[in-house]
Amino acid sequence: MKLKTFFPLAVFALIALALGIGLYLNPRIIPSALIGKPAPTFALPAVKGRTAGFSTADLKGGEPVLVNVFASWCVPCRVEHPLLMDLAKKGVTIFGLNQRDAQGGEWLDEFGDPYKRTGDDRNGRTSIDWGVYGVPETFIITGDGHIACKHIGPVMPNDIRDKLLPALADLKAKGTTDKCSAS
Amino acid sequence: MTAELGHFALILALMVAAVQFVVPMWGAQRNDATLIALAPPAALAQCVLVALSFACLTTAYVESDFSLLNVVQNSHSAKPLIYKISGVWGNHEGSLLLWTLILAVFGAAVATFGGNLPKALRARVLSVQAFIGIGFLLFMLLTSNPFERIVPAPADGQGLNPLLQDPGLAFHPPMLYLGYVGFSMAFSFAIAALIEGRVDPAWARWVRPWTLAAWCFLTAGIALGSWWAYYELGWGGWWFWDPVENASFMPWLAGTALLHSAIVVEKRDALKAWTILLAILTFSLSLLGTFIVRSGVLNSVHSFASDPARGIFILAFLVIVVGGSLALFAIRAPALKAGGLFQPISREGGLVLNNLLLATSCGAVLLGTLYPLFLDALTGDKVSVGPPYFNAVFIPLMTPLLIAVGIGPLLAWKRGDLQAVAQRMRVAFGISVAGALLGWWLNDFGPLLPVLGLAIGLWVAVGVIVELAERIGLFRVSARDTLFRAIHLPRAAWGMTLAHLGVAIVILGITVSATWQVEKQQVMKPGESIDVGPYRYTFVGAGPARGPNYTALRGEFRVTRGGEPVTTLFPATRRFTQPAQETTEAAIRTSLYADLYAVIGQPEANGGFATRLYFKPLVTWIWFGALVMVLGGLMSLSDRRHRVGAPKKSAVPRPKAGEVKAA
Numbered sequence: 093m094k095l096k097t098f099f100p101l102a103v104f105a106l107i108a109l110a111l112g113i114g115l116y117l118n119p120r121i122i123p124s125a126l127i128g129k130p131a132p133t134f135a136l137p138a139v140k141g142r143t144a145g146f147s148t149a150d151l152k153g154g155e156p157v158l159v160n161v162f163a164s165w166c167v168p169c170r171v172e173h174p175l176l177m178d179l180a181k182k183g184v185t186i187f188g189l190n191q192r193d194a195q196g197g198e199w200l201d202e203f204g205d206p207y208k209r210t211g212d213d214r215n216g217r218t219s220i221d222w223g224v225y226g227v228p229e230t231f232i233i234t235g236d237g238h239i240a241c242k243h244i245g246p247v248m249p250n251d252i253r254d255k256l257l258p259a260l261a262d263l264k265a266k267g268t269t270d271k272c273s274a275s
Numbered sequence: 276m277t278a279e280l281g282h283f284a285l286i287l288a289l290m291v292a293a294v295q296f297v298v299p300m301w302g303a304q305r306n307d308a309t310l311i312a313l314a315p316p317a318a319l320a321q322c323v324l325v326a327l328s329f330a331c332l333t334t335a336y337v338e339s340d341f342s343l344l345n346v347v348q349n350s351h352s353a354k355p356l357i358y359k360i361s362g363v364w365g366n367h368e369g370s371l372l373l374w375t376l377i378l379a380v381f382g383a384a385v386a387t388f389g390g391n392l393p394k395a396l397r398a399r400v401l402s403v404q405a406f407i408g409i410g411f412l413l414f415m416l417l418t419s420n421p422f423e424r425i426v427p428a429p430a431d432g433q434g435l436n437p438l439l440q441d442p443g444l445a446f447h448p449p450m451l452y453l454g455y456v457g458f459s460m461a462f463s464f465a466i467a468a469l470i471e472g473r474v475d476p477a478w479a480r481w482v483r484p485w486t487l488a489a490w491c492f493l494t495a496g497i498a499l500g501s502w503w504a505y506y507e508l509g510w511g512g513w514w515f516w517d518p519v520e521n522a523s524f525m526p527w528l529a530g531t532a533l534l535h536s537a538i539v540v541e542k543r544d545a546l547k548a549w550t551i552l553l554a555i556l557t558f559s560l561s562l563l564g565t566f567i568v569r570s571g572v573l574n575s576v577h578s579f580a581s582d583p584a585r586g587i588f589i590l591a592f593l594v595i596v597v598g599g600s601l602a603l604f605a606i607r608a609p610a611l612k613a614g615g616l617f618q619p620i621s622r623e624g625g626l627v628l629n630n631l632l633l634a635t636s637c638g639a640v641l642l643g644t645l646y647p648l649f650l651d652a653l654t655g656d657k658v659s660v661g662p663p664y665f666n667a668v669f670i671p672l673m674t675p676l677l678i679a680v681g682i683g684p685l686l687a688w689k690r691g692d693l694q695a696v697a698q699r700m701r702v703a704f705g706i707s708v709a710g711a712l713l714g715w716w717l718n719d720f721g722p723l724l725p726v727l728g729l730a731i732g733l734w735v736a737v738g739v740i741v742e743l744a745e746r747i748g749l750f751r752v753s754a755r756d757t758l759f760r761a762i763h764l765p766r767a768a769w770g771m772t773l774a775h776l777g778v779a780i781v782i783l784g785i786t787v788s789a790t791w792q793v794e795k796q797q798v799m800k801p802g803e804s805i806d807v808g809p810y811r812y813t814f815v816g817a818g819p820a821r822g823p824n825y826t827a828l829r830g831e832f833r834v835t836r837g838g839e840p841v842t843t844l845f846p847a848t849r850r851f852t853q854p855a856q857e858t859t860e861a862a863i864r865t866s867l868y869a870d871l872y873a874v875i876g877q878p879e880a881n882g883g884f885a886t887r888l889y890f891k892p893l894v895t896w897i898w899f900g901a902l903v904m905v906l907g908g909l910m911s912l913s914d915r916r917h918r919v920g921a922p923k924k925s926a927v928p929r930p931k932a933g934e935v936k937a938a
Contacts, residue, residue, distance in 0.1 A: 097548070097604060097605045097606075097608045097609055098605040100552060100555075100556070100601045100604065100605070101598065101601040101604070101605050104559070104597055104598060104601050105598070107645065108590065108593065108594050108597075110645065110648055110649050111566070111590055111593075111645075111648065112590055141796065163661060165515065165516070165661035165662050166661055167517070192661075195512075197796070198796065198887070201796065201876065201885060202876070216663070226647075226650070227661070
């Protein structure tokens with residue numbers, strides 16, 4: 093009996109295990125190395141069809157804000173998108189970082205644009221500087237441009253309720269927050 | 276009453292399938308002719324019962340029987356008849372019933388037309404088929420019964436997703452399923468061969484037509500799906516590397532590899548264990564595809580069923596079928612005797628390279644599709660792996676594969692002469708380099724990727740023609756002889772020529788449409804004009820319109836070229852009420868040269884409308900090429916060798932060990 097003929101079986105066992113775990117998964121929170129550090133330096137042109145580009149200076153406006161990394165090819169982005177639209181309507185300032193995407197403009201035209209400013213990160217360099225390794229991710233930024241929290245994956249209604257809004261309120265009131273690990 | 280009849284037929288089918296699984300397999304092991312002989316009638320009975328069940332569900336849809344939950348959720352009395360019928364499989368339960376029906380029909384086909392198969396082999400094949408059938412029937416009866424009643428019955432249904440009310444999509448799932456399920460035949464043959472411990476050219480000759488037919492359907496199904504995405508989603512894109520698309524693309528890649536490796540088994544009696552493994556993998560990927568789409572494990576725009584109980588069932592089934600068959604492979608494959616030897620530079624070598632590259636790209640797609648899931652399982656991060664990954668891994672793998680497509684068919688079996696081939700391919704090389712440079716110049720010496728695409732597309736196309744010219748002795752013998760040879764060329768050879776030509780057409784279509792596409796998006800007021808590529812679009816105006824079950828905003832564009840009128844386009848945005856949803860109806864004027872594509876959006880405050888206008892040269896070639904590939908497959912399928920089938924199949928007499936005593 094040759095061992096190598098067992099190889100496909102072993103690979104399948106791994107896949108089946110992952111699929112099995114996948115059926116029971118809930119997203120968890122992973123801290124980012126950049127938490128508490130100033131946001132990286134960058135300046136990006138606006139996404140197609142928009143005029144307001146996005147750079148480091150925009151994050152130092154005194155108010156806490158959200159930075160959302162999105163792409164038209166990203167399916168979870170489409171899931172969180174209506175919630176971002178609601179947030180924007182409620183007066184939360186959201187900046188959009190459009191990662192490696194030529195169709196970001198069409199996407200926003202079609203589904204609505206929740207962003208105050210957008211950055212077209214066509215080659216993904218800025219995203220790398222931000223420590224983004226998947227889309228979507230959402231950062232909460234303090235009024236003086238420091239990264240307070242990082243949320244990985246789509247923003248869901250309970251995230252907004254338990255994490256984003258309380259953290260933004262905290263930051264506005266006292267400049268720090270301990271709500272990042274909520275939900 | 277009809278619904279109960281359908282439900283009852285499903286239960287009976289399950290019982291028949293259980294008998295069909297156990298008895299013939301047992302009989303084949305014990306060489307008992309009576310038990311073996313039970314397989315064909317059982318397969319026919321199962322087919323009749325599942326067909327009856329399917330007919331019952333279809334009747335309920337056509338009659339709009341809203342006492343059935345499934346009909347309520349997926350149909351509406353105001354829907355056109357064709358979409359009532361396509362609604363049968365436009366949902367989770369119904370699509371499973373269609374899957375099972377196709378499986379049963381294929382089983383019945385083996386029972387009816389498989390008379391030239393050794394009876395024990397046929398019994399084992401049908402037994403394995405029945406096992407797959409049991410899985411699907413149980414799945415339906417336990418978790419997804421299409422015949423569930425609802426009390427009290429509502430007055431009307433909840434409609435069908437309007438995005439899915441479309442001829443392209445109506446026939447997309449049946450095509451895909453014909454492909455997926457078709458590969459179950461190759462799988463069943465592979466399992467039967469592993470149990471018998473024997474794979475020979477005759478075996479490959481039986482497997483090939485099934486694989487070929489499944490491949491044709493799958494190719495057509497994928498092309499239809501991509502065409503639908505192109506004209507219905509209104510983005511002008513045609514492939515998104517969405518998990519659901521990948522789910523159908525992976526079996527296609529593996530199936531394409533299987534198609535080619537089975538040739539080596541048939542002609543040269545080599546690559547046996549690998550071919551068996553490919554047959555198992557291809558069908559496993561088909562099952563995985565069903566799993567991914569049906570369980571909602573991977574989030575996707577397409578998935579319309581999401582239920583953990585179902586997911587657990589499919590996963591358990593997957594583990595039994597795929598795990599079981601791979602375990603069988605692990606134990607039995609070493610016993611398969613290695614066949615003919617060959618040099619690396621030979622037709623076999625080329626086909627091995629084809630297999631390696633196709634299998635690797637299939638693995639890469641699998642990794643990209645499952646990576647978000649793995650990452651989630653390990654770290655809890657949710658991410659989307661998009662086109663950046665797939666394009667980055669796919670192009671480097673496809674490039675050598677397509678170069679080999681040009682060379683492979685010219686190589687001789689066993690030992691090829693690369694130098695002689697290089698000699699013959701000089702023309703192809705010259706033309707592809709010239710074409711690529713011309714393209715580069717036309718594109719103002721822009722990016723190099725399109726240059727590569729052009730070179731490779733032309734290389735394959737000219738390579739195919741060179742090979743054909745070689746075979747029919749074009750310009751070497753008299754025109755009459757050439758014609759004679761062309762007519763008497765085996766259809767399988769024509770099939771290969773067409774299929775490879777189809778690949779070249781697809782590559783050229785992808786390259787040219789991606790490179791020279793012009794896209795304009797803006798707000799336009801009535802009367803305004805804009806130039807898109809060589810065409811001028813004039814926006815005449817937009818107004819409301821009505822359809823049978825929707826209202827719409829319809830725009831009108833006059834398109835001219837050099838002042839000459841070309842066409843008038845009427846893009847629309849449809850608003851459905853059942854359920855409330857909007858769809859974009861792009862207006863497209865198709866020609867082999869270019870597609871003119873217009874989309875209209877919502878009115879703006881200043882009286883203008885958001886519009887998107889495209890000029891997409893050669894984009895139709897993508898689907899036309901797929902069609903040519905399918906035609907090639909069908910041509911090859913019609914080859915006399917496949918129709919005549921068994922008797923002359925092998926020079927080597929089959930060993931008598933597995934044969935039946937009194938067959």
